[in-house]
Amino acid sequence: MRWQGVFYFILCLLTLPARADMLSSIVLGEAQQLVEIEPERAKYLAKNYLTQRQLSDAGEQSAASISREEADRTLRTPNGSVEAYRTLAQAEYTEGNIEQAMRYLARAQALAEKYKLYYLSLDLRLLHNELSWRHDKNYVRAQEELDAVEADLSSVNSQIKLTKTTRYRVLMQRAQLAAALNTPLAALDFFTQAKALLNPKQTDRTWIDYRVVLGQFYLGQKRYNAALSELLYAYWTAIEIDDGARLAKVNRQLADLFQERHVLDKALEYASQAADYYATYPNSPILAQVMEQMGKIYYQQGKYNLALVHYFNVLDHASTDRDLQQAIAIRQQLAATYLQLFNFPLAEKYLQRADELLEFADFPEQQAEAALLKSGIAYFKHDAADVISYAQSALNILDRLNDHSSFDRQSAYRLLALGHEQDGNTTLALENLRHYYTIVNQEQGVRNHISEEAFREQKAFAEQSLYFASQTTELGEVKQEYTKTRRIAFGLFLLTVMLFLMWIRKGVVSARQQIKIESLSRELYTHSRSKLRNLRMLNAKLSSSLRKANENFELWQQGELIHEPLNDRLRFAMIDLPFLRSTYIKHGYKSGLELERAFGAMLKQKMESPARLYHFSDANLLYIEPSSWSDNSAEGLFHKIQQWVNDFAKEHAISPIVRMGIADYPFLPRAYTAVNDQELLDLLLLATHIAREVSLSNKTSQWVHFKAIDNAPAASLTNGDIRSACKIAISQGLIKIHSSCQNEDQLKKILKNDEHY
Template sequence: MLVFMPVAIFTPFYSWAEIPTSPILDEAEKLVDIAPARAKQITQNYLSARKLVSDSQEISASRENAEKTIRTPNTTVIALQVLARSRLALKDARGALNAIDEAVSVAQHHTLSYARLQSQMIKTGMLWKLYKDKSKVSAELDTTQQDIKSGNLSSTSRDALNYQLTMLRGTIASESLQLKQADSFFQKAEKYASGSGRPELFINYQLTLGEHNLNHHRLNRALYDLLAAYWSAIESNNLVLLARSNHLLAMVFYQRQALDRSIEHLLQAADFYDKYKNSAILPVILKQMGDIYYLQSKFNLALVHYFNVLDAENTDTDIEHVINLRLDLAKTYIQLFNYPLAEQYLNRAHNLLSFSSLPQLQAKAILLEADLAFHLGRYKVAIAKATLAQKEARKYDNPDIRIQAHHLLASSYAKTNQYQNAYEQSQLYSQLQISKKDELLRISIDNFIQQKKFIESSLHYQDQQDKLSGVEAELHHYQNILMALFAISSLLLFFVLRKATVSRRLKKELTELYEDHYTHPRSGLRNLRLLNLKLPSSLEQSNANFEQWETGELINEPLHDRLRFIMIDLPFLRNMYPNGGYKAGLELESEFGAFIKSKIVKPARLYHFSDALFLYVEPNPNPDKDPEQIFYKVTDWIDQFKTDKKIDKCIRAGIADYPFLQRAYTAIDDKDLIDILLMASNMARDISLENSGSQWVYLKAIKNAPAASFAGDNIRIACRDAIDKGLIKVISSRKNGGEIKKTVLTD
């Protein structure tokens, strides 16, 4: 059976009225039910570390350090109230009553009527919790009622105290099983709670009302009140009250046997309380989760949660909970067939029961003894113990133990061949089980969950309805604004669309002009204009990168700025015009341009330099790479070119690298580099005319070639001089650089 621990009734009265407090005491008050030991420590430190100051002049004199060194009579009373509640939560009844008596005394000494009456109500609530005797609190309640009526209080304070007293009377009536009287008190308090404008107060009211209905098994009403509190706590972002709402909602779903829903809410509550060290509520929640896992036959999970509760036990733990936990451990071990451990925990529970008077747990322990004896094959012992447990349960009207006892008796009698007795016990078991199921099935689980959804929807609907009136008022205003904005937007859209249309047309025209201006009219390739536009800026940027590398501004050498140029001379394009005619020449150039364009892969580039000259540029990270590679790449392309015209596919190529001078990057500019390429291609042409076939010439400056050798106005003369001096190497497809050198110098 799931153990249900009601939430404490001593809600923070002072937070509902006019008494000023402090952040430290606010924190302590929130911890009273969650971690009472911590709340007690905070309030004791507060009282011992601060001086009680009542004179306003003394307060003014201490104003600089007042936040940490003094306490007013009001805050002193609040601290004593929190201390009293903390001690009561820690089972220190005498200390709790002493602290609340001191709070009454301080409030009376400083003529704090509100604080005195509030402290009296807290004391009355404590006496009720300790003794559950109305005769001990009735006179106190009447006296407090009279004092509120006749006291010198503001109307706000009087209303607040009347509300607190009404809630206290309602709680006492509820726990005294005076249901109608409790309903009357809670209904009377609702007007103040709902009209206070304080979300925390109203959520506390809904939780108290929901707990009242839950304790009296009015589950539909409890569900409505607790769901309202749950959503209000979420809306106000009050995590403490949200955790309480989750805990109580879990109890509602447990009583309806919606165990999965119950676990969901318990997990949410556990996530919150697990953040607090030595939380008083967390073990209760873990125990309840263990009980649910047991009912779901998840025995290992149940065992884990029971042991977590066992680890959290201390000297303040209620003896009833200690005994019940050991009985549940024994019950779980029986289901796991670990009978020695089950017997061990059962013996511990019996030892504790011998020092206490807890007949319900005594009956449960006897039933577990019978169950253990049955599993061990001691059927006569099981019959005797189960009969005794059944009698004890009948005395205290515990239907769960009676059902289990009858079932165990039926099984034990059957094992000992006493079939008549087994049949009779089975009949009794069936009657009790049917009665219990009838009770549970008054509202089915599915209907109950559907009702939950309906209640949530109605709560949201009410909230949305309240907002609707304000939204409708704004809607008309925004409609007028919207119409004006629509008209303005339409005009703007018209202008934007027109501008976009004009922009597209101009962009298209600009693209066409660009292509016409920078594209060769016959081949469709990039032309000399584009080369003259792009090459200087490209080489200038590369020069800057190399200079930064030389000065150490760049860590790595800019290899991608090293380029290899090849000036390609295609005689078949030049010869087609005189040999095949103008039309054939145009067709051949167009076909070749379309073909060669498909072979160029970025970042490589190809320019139609002049009639039969083309300039191809590609990155050359490795300056020592054989120049034949780029030549053969171009010849492969030319060989792949297919045309119906009869042409000679030999080519002449001049090759050079950039930077041309390894030690002086800026000495050779774009025009000089093109002149060098033209010289090299002309050398290749001379070789081709002399030896026929495709030829190439590669001009390469030696590593230490000085820039001064190329400083003149005529780069061609400078190159011939450099070749003569051996500053430029001449490498060709004929491998006879000496003869080429001699020819160049002769020319």
């Protein structure tokens, strides 16, 4: 199939030694790695590189030019452009677009010649030659082109390393040509010469690539033990350097090797490992190939249902639709599997679809397979004429392909024998059966020869065991060092665990202490009876509120009633509740305590953030809320508090009288910090006193609101005694009294008769 040729071509490309100096962009390096695995992605990256960057005039490929290209993502060097076109050509060839691949190579060649990139020009000629002979099988022309390249190597003024690299590629390509011409001795000679050009200190990846190609060659020559030796070396080296892509390639080759040797469990093991890697690239055409191979292995094991699962996965893969030969082959394999399950309708369905696709192309191998399947179906239908006709048709196609020993040829003779037997012609049946056993015996002879060769090669393995003995000694020493290191590591681990446990214990203790501190803080700042916040102290200076506190509890717990003096807009209310003053005298301690706690719980339910409520003294509460609440009026605030008390009074038969003093912050509109926390409380207490006197005379709830006029000077309240200063400011009209009492004379009389003022 075409994919086998593509894979063989990719392996040859991998034999080129590491060329990190040639890939002038990280983007191109990534694209080159994806050529085989995900060609569509590789094409996308290469095209973006060409379209999004402008070609510079620099033709050199020095470290400085590469650095410039990476620094300036808008430029691309001629070297990078050639690499991009080369990557596009490889990706197109991988997808079977031969003509488009040749066009990209022509563009790359034109650039290389224009900028006198001689080494890249030779490199492109080698690639063009390889693509050509793998496509058209013109091996003579390919050899002539290789001769021309070798002749031109002497005229290239380049580094010795680059000349050796090109020489290496020429030899590897000659080896592939010799293998294609069925001259294995010549191929081995070229492989040996190519190996001599590799430096023993060459990168492990280069040696892996070389051994994978050599192993593939041995596998094609059915020298299974030699192939196994090369591929196992590549396998363990890939594991050692942790190269997933190369390990997946080796796994595919090992799966092919063990499948040919009919060691199907090992073949499935390596194929599964390869599938695990390629599954990370869902659009990779290689994933479909690996799944198809796993399906064939399951088919050979007789696990037809598992084979069907993998075949259907291949059928659903996007790459199958782009590869007509694979699309035909997978449907034929489905038909063969259903034939083994005696599901003839489905077998005929998929075979018919494969025949429809075969009309668009000339694939002799698939035509022979289709004829064999039709012959098999006819045999189960007891249609001897069709069995013989289709089997003979398959045999004729195999003759044209010069195939004299394949499994398909065995199947054709076997079906001819069965068809003639059904038709009653035993003479022809025996004749075809004789041909069948002749081919089987030939294959058995090959297997016997392989077994004899394997016996002779045991000597080589025995010699290698001597080397492994010395390696075993070194391994013992390494194990001792490893044991010592492991003990030290274990001791460090125990120490780390102990330190970790100590750190955890410290964290637990710290958490418990923090919980205890928070509990004590709540008790400290909570009134013992009502369970409301307890205003325990006030700072002497309001300016301390400007400092940012780092403590975990809020500023109000330290007595800061005003958090941000320059930004806060607050309304303060001192609430005097007569029933709290007399509740213990009237009801006793226990009942009074229950009543006060119930009142505190009710107030907590009524509170809405960010409003605050403090138990200031036995019968006085301090309430603070944003100025924007209560419809921006003192009367609205009073009615809200009065409603709370009324609701509680209905349930507990207490006096609902409320006396309230109200003041705003900032008190002086033109001097925000002129009045501090303590002074503001003094003003509230004075307002509450006035409301209390009015309430005692009227026997009703009262409120008094002190409000400074807009242009009240800061000096009006700075004579030392805030209460006296407030009285003077009221008499001067700097502070207005708003109250529920409409008798202004009564309010002035209370202020005048108060002996404290």
